[in-house]
Amino acid sequence: MFESMLKIKYDDATIKTKRKEVREGLWRESENINSATIDCISPLDLRLLYLHYDKIFLKNWFRDNFKGHVLYELSRRMTKSAGKTKCPRNIAQMEAEDIRIIIAIGVDFFFKYDQLAGSKNVCGIETHNSLEALQIVFEHELVHVLEFLLFHTSSCNKQRFKDTAKNLFGHTHSHHHIPTNQTVAREKYGINIGDKVQFVFEDQLLTGLIVNITKRATVMVKSLDGVYVDKNGTKYMKYYVPLERLAKTR
Numbered sequence: 001m002f003e004s005m006l007k008i009k010y011d012d013a014t015i016k017t018k019r020k021e022v023r024e025g026l027w028r029e030s031e032n033i034n035s036a037t038i039d040c041i042s043p044l045d046l047r048l049l050y051l052h053y054d055k056i057f058l059k060n061w062f063r064d065n066f067k068g069h070v071l072y073e074l075s076r077r078m079t080k081s082a083g084k085t086k087c088p089r090n091i092a093q094m095e096a097e098d099i100r101i102i103i104a105i106g107v108d109f110f111f112k113y114d115q116l117a118g119s120k121n122v123c124g125i126e127t128h129n130s131l132e133a134l135q136i137v138f139e140h141e142l143v144h145v146l147e148f149l150l151f152h153t154s155s156c157n158k159q160r161f162k163d164t165a166k167n168l169f170g171h172t173h174s175h176h177h178i179p180t181n182q183t184v185a186r187e188k189y190g191i192n193i194g195d196k197v198q199f200v201f202e203d204q205l206l207t208g209l210i211v212n213i214t215k216r217a218t219v220m221v222k223s224l225d226g227v228y229v230d231k232n233g234t235k236y237m238k239y240y241v242p243l244e245r246l247a248k249t250r
């Protein structure tokens, strides 16, 4: 039955065992991942995860029912969420074989996993290493894929999603609390967007305001030669500064 997999319900112990089986399958077959720490990953690794999840958790539902394709993207630019599932808008009108659903994973979340102390909760589950965090993010995205295929729409804020994610994978929340660049900046360096900071650039001590934090901080520094002008006519130069080179000031 097409929707049969929505009736699957595993208890917590079973989920833990199955998650471990998935992990061991990945270790056997991946060229990049052979421990609990992710420092290298390719789209093929996500494909392996998909195949193992299908077999171990979903009773081969994808293999037996889905005629389209899941594609995988790794991104270094996703700063707000660790995973995202993209589905064609006209999925309802598409031929089954033509459907392409993309799972995008923001790799920085996992590469930076160990930089932050404290608890790292993903979808309501306390994680202990970056591979476990990736698995749970991937599980969340798989529920999106299932919903898109079955209902042509998916929202992790809705009850239907929450029920499926809970029954299949034991997720109790839709959102993750693993560190972003901004929380790393805040916790490790004590800096936030809006802070006034100093840094040395070409032997000059400059003072400016942080307007964004990605891998580096974007700092706007007042300058008569600046090309950025605010509404009061003040001119600024923009600098991208590694976080460890910033000092907070008043």
Ligand SMILES: [Zn+2]
Residues within 6 Å of the ligand: 140, 144, 155, 156, 174
């Ligand atoms: Zn979601």
